Amino acid sequence: MDTAALTAWIREFARLIAANKELLTELDSAIGDGDHGVNMDRGLTAVVSALDAEPPETPSALFKKVGMTLISKVGGASGPLYGTAFLRMAAAAGDSVELGKVLRAGLDGVVARGKAEPGDKTMVDALRPAVEALEGGGSVQEAVRAAEQGRDATIPMVARKGRASYLGERSAGHADPGATSVTLLLKALEA
Amino acid sequence: MKKLINDPSNVIADALRGIAAAHPELRVDHENRIIVRGDAPVRGKVGLVSGGGSGHEPLHGGFVGPGMLDAACAGEVFTSPVPDQMVAATQAVDGGAGVLHIVKNYTGDVMNFELAAEMVAADSGTEVVAVVVDDDVAVQDSLYTAGRRGVGATVLLEKIAGAAAEEGRPLGEVAEVARKVNAYSRSMGLALTSCTVPAAGKPTFDLPDDQMEVGIGIHGEPGRRRVPVAPAGEIAEMLVSPILSDLDYTGGDGVIAFVNGMGATPLIELYVMFNEVSQLLAKAGVPIARSLVGPYITSLDMAGCSVTLLKADDEILRLWDAPVNTPALRRGV
Numbered sequence: 001m002d003t004a005a006l007t008a009w010i011r012e013f014a015r016l017i018a019a020n021k022e023l024l025t026e027l028d029s030a031i032g033d034g035d036h037g038v039n040m041d042r043g044l045t046a047v048v049s050a051l052d053a054e055p056p057e058t059p060s061a062l063f064k065k066v067g068m069t070l071i072s073k074v075g076g077a078s079g080p081l082y083g084t085a086f087l088r089m090a091a092a093a094g095d096s097v098e099l100g101k102v103l104r105a106g107l108d109g110v111v112a113r114g115k116a117e118p119g120d121k122t123m124v125d126a127l128r129p130a131v132e133a134l135e136g137g138g139s140v141q142e143a144v145r146a147a148e149q150g151r152d153a154t155i156p157m158v159a160r161k162g163r164a165s166y167l168g169e170r171s172a173g174h175a176d177p178g179a180t181s182v183t184l185l186l187k188a189l190e191a
Numbered sequence: 192m193k194k195l196i197n198d199p200s201n202v203i204a205d206a207l208r209g210i211a212a213a214h215p216e217l218r219v220d221h222e223n224r225i226i227v228r229g230d231a232p233v234r235g236k237v238g239l240v241s242g243g244g245s246g247h248e249p250l251h252g253g254f255v256g257p258g259m260l261d262a263a264c265a266g267e268v269f270t271s272p273v274p275d276q277m278v279a280a281t282q283a284v285d286g287g288a289g290v291l292h293i294v295k296n297y298t299g300d301v302m303n304f305e306l307a308a309e310m311v312a313a314d315s316g317t318e319v320v321a322v323v324v325d326d327d328v329a330v331q332d333s334l335y336t337a338g339r340r341g342v343g344a345t346v347l348l349e350k351i352a353g354a355a356a357e358e359g360r361p362l363g364e365v366a367e368v369a370r371k372v373n374a375y376s377r378s379m380g381l382a383l384t385s386c387t388v389p390a391a392g393k394p395t396f397d398l399p400d401d402q403m404e405v406g407i408g409i410h411g412e413p414g415r416r417r418v419p420v421a422p423a424g425e426i427a428e429m430l431v432s433p434i435l436s437d438l439d440y441t442g443g444d445g446v447i448a449f450v451n452g453m454g455a456t457p458l459i460e461l462y463v464m465f466n467e468v469s470q471l472l473a474k475a476g477v478p479i480a481r482s483l484v485g486p487y488i489t490s491l492d493m494a495g496c497s498v499t500l501l502k503a504d505d506e507i508l509r510l511w512d513a514p515v516n517t518p519a520l521r522r523g524v
Contacts, residue, residue, distance in 0.1 A: 025391060033269045033410040034388060034395045042267075071306065075244075075270040080302035113302060162298045163412050165336035166329075170415075 001097045006059050007051060010066055012188035014044035020184060027177040031164040035076060036177040043074035043082070059097045063090035077114070077162055078178065081123065084109040099143075099189070100134030107131050114161065121157040121164060121171065123178035126150035130186050140189045147186040151179040192392045194492075199389040203245050203265055210252060214518050217255055223279040224272070226252040227262045231284045237356040237365045238262070238284030241293035241349060242277060243300055244269040246388070247409055250346060250488045253519030259353035260293075260517070268388050268491070269410040271299035277307030281317060289318035289362035291369065293349060295341025296325035297410075320362055322369040324348055326376040326499065328437045329406030329415055340408045343451050343499030344376035346487045347511075350520060354513035368510065372501060377434040380497030381426060382407040382414065382453060386490050405429055409453075409490045423460070427467035430498040435475055440502050445480035447511060448472065449499040452486035456494045461485065464496055472500075481511055487519065 001009070017024070017040045024037030047069045056062040067086030071079050088109030089102040107127050116122040129146035138146070152175065159171040162178075196202050203224065210226060211219035218227040225242075232238060241251045242264025251263035261284035266272035281290045290311075294304045301323060308319045324341030352369040360368075382404040385394035388411065395411030398404055403421070406414035421429075440446055450465045452458070465484050472479055480503045488497075501507065514523030 029391070029395055033412050034391055035267070035270050038390050039267065039270055072273050072275050075266050075273050075299065075303065077271075077297075077299035077302060079271075079273055079299070080306055083306075114298070160336065162337055163408075163410065166340065166408060166412060166415075168336075168415065 001059075001099060003057060003059055003062055006062055006097060007055065008191070009188050010051065010062070011048060012191040013185050014048045016184040016188050017041050017044045017181065020180075024177050024181055027175055027180055030174040031159065031167055031171045032177060033163055036078060036181065039074050039076050039078055040181055043070045043079065046073040058095065059093040060090045063087070063093055063102070078181070081110050081114050081178070084113040099140075100131060103127070103131045103134060116161045119157060120161045121154045121159040121176045121179075122161050123176070123182040125154050125157070125176065126179035127182045144183070144186045144190060147183040151175055151183045154179045192387050192389070194387070194389060196389055199392070202389045203267065206245070206248075207265065210518070217518075220279065220283070223276050224265045225262055225276055225280045225283065226255045226265070227280065227283045228255055228257070228260070231261050232286035233261070234286045235288055236286050236359060237288045237362045238281070238286055238290040239293060239349070239353055239356055239365075240264070240277065240280045240284060240290055241345070242266065242272045242280065243295050243297075244271055244410065246491045247488050249519030251349070254346070254349050254517045256515070256517035257524075258357050258513060258515030258517070259349050259520065268390065271297065271303045274303050274307035274310055277304055278310050281307065281311050281319060282315070285317045289320065291352065291356070291362060291365055292319060292321040293345065293352070293369065294321055294323045295345055296323050296338050297340060298337050318362060320366045322348075322352075322366055322373065324373050326373060326378045327408065328377050328379050328433045329408070331415075342380060342409055343378040343449055343488055343497050344373055344501065346451070346483070347376060347447060347449060347499065347501050348372040350515060351507060351510045353515065354510035357513065368506070372507065375438070375502040375507070376499055377437050378497055378499040379430040379433050380407045380409070380414075380453070380495065381405050381430060382490075382493050382495035383420070384455065384494040386411045386454065386493035388491065403495070407490075407495065409488060411490060411493065423463045424467050427464055427471055427498070431468055431471045434498065434500050435477070438502065440475070440477045440500060444503045444505065444508060445478035446472070447481045447483065447501040447503055447507070448479045449483040449487075449501070451488055451497045451499065453493040453495040453497065454486060454489035455492045456486070456496055458485060461496060464498075468498055480508060
């Protein structure tokens with residue numbers, strides 16, 4: 001993927017976040033503090049403004065701008081997690097981007113910052129299977145399906161990270177908001 | 192939703208303008224959303240920076256001033272501030288003796304303060320030490336959670352560490368005092384109602400009229416169990432007994448007992464609660480050395496309260512009694 005295609009991907013992600021703001025807020029109200037949709041939308045709106053103001057010329061510059069903007073604008077846990085992911089993707093990106101490789105770098109960044117393990121009911125549970133699908137030569141559609149399955153698999157899980165973990169058993173029965181938003185990141189690739 | 196606001200998305204900016212107008216002795220950086228002690232940086236004094244999501248007022252901005260914090264960062268409602276704010280605050284209060292970050296133990300707060308410390312380390316020589324507050328006994332199983340939450344002890348810690356810094360003690364010692372306050376503090380909270388985040392417009396969780404939520408945090412996150420509404424005496428028991436069974440409070444110089452309002456509970460009810468708490472402590476053989484009653488770490492318009500007990504020693508009491516001059520806590524000046 002080149003810079004133009006990647007920029008279109010990020011813009012589509014921003015659109016999907018805005019369109020699903022209420023859903024993310026609802027999921028986060030059930031097991032967190034109800035701010036995931038609002039925070040992500042604020043961050044991605046700022047990302048789109050930054051891209052409008054000064055379109056990045058390389059994949060690496062694009063990811064760096066996305067990462068820095070999210071760190072500065074989102075707050076909460078999502079800001080550092082998504083921000084770190086995109087900064088790691090910036091470091092892993094060359095002139096043209098191999099999706100599986102950069103998303104692997106992003107996933108490693110999320111794990112390093114948040115220390116979540118598979119099954120903790122976090123964004124890792126959706127992102128990891130998608131990355132593994134791409135690394136195994138799967139199509140974008142297959143990666144999206146893997147993310148969706150990973151997201152749905154968080155529904156019965158008991159959270160062990162983030163604010164949802166304070167609910168103990170009561171966190172089961174709802175999809176994780178972070179797993180849901182990161183599935184939108186994958187879904188944005190289909191546009 | 193009935194609130195005294197203009198545009199829900201401008202609540203924090205509008206409130207910061209109000210703080211600036213009401214407290215000319217403080218400096219408010221509206222761009223970075225930080226509140227800074229007017230005479231900062233104080234040469235040779237350790238700077239104290241805290242911050243967190245908004246909606247807990249007077250925490251943290253109301254505790255900026257001589258004897259307490261040097262700066263506070265205001266995040267969005269219930270959302271950690273971002274590293275840029277923490278970096279700006281750290282730079283604004285660096286008087287050459289280093290800066291202490293006081294961080295409540297929430298995933299977002301911890302990660303953003305970590306990033307900020309990394310950014311400060313990367314571009315200046317300012318020494319930063321972070322102390323994480325985690326006093327909430329409602330979180331029982333730290334192994335399978337993000338750990339205990341930082342709640343009421345944060346107020347006591349900011350006061351006591353602030354007094355230690357004011358005495359001119361070095362960063363290591365101020366951090367040590369702060370860690371001691373955290374280690375000797377336990378808290379437990381209860382909600383009678385949910386709260387409404389302005390941008391969301393509706394209560395964060397449903398709580399029927401005849402139910403209350405035990406073991407809540409300060410972000411409208413539900414607690415651990417829901418029980419029928421009970422008289423104050425029984426509520427005090429639900430809050431005090433898990434605290435007393437978590438830490439041995441006997442044999443010291445008594446406790447600083449703090450009954451905190453969650454935002455919508457009137458002071459008269461907090462005193463009803465304090466009476467119950469004091470009787471339970473008397474029965475347990477734990478003398479009250481000092482007390483604090485009022486809404487100091489709130490959860491927007493939630494009704495309810497929390498109890499914090501800090502096991503005191505000579506040093507803690509001396510620092511607690513030291514003068515403090517902030518918008519929300521002022522004495523001896």
